[in-house]
Amino acid sequence: MYGFPEQIISILQNLYQDSKCAVRTNGDISEWFNVLTCARQGCILSVVMDWVMRQSTISRDFDLIWVAGTRLTDLDFADDVVLINSDVKRLQQLTTAVEQEASKVGLSVNG
16 A cells, blocks of 8 residues: 555655745745745645554554544644653654654654
8 A cells, every 4th residue: 555656756756856935924925945844735745644653653552542442643734743642651652663664764753
């Protein structure tokens, strides 16, 4: 499911290469600036974050018991992730696992 063909990777790299943004406020547009990190909202790269989170939590007991017995480990949207645990030591272990898995696909954690 997570095997990405080289052509798709190349397309995504080209999509993000030399990206620029501007901020619109009250009808005015700021100067354009280079985007160095992040995924665009709604981007397919959120699938990569899903893979990182699944790999980070597989075979590990990091989650909390949530509503109606369901389990909760994280809240995420595009490239923003909130890790959840009631134990500081286990939260650090989860953070380390996410950092390790993210590095396998060229991503890094920024706190």
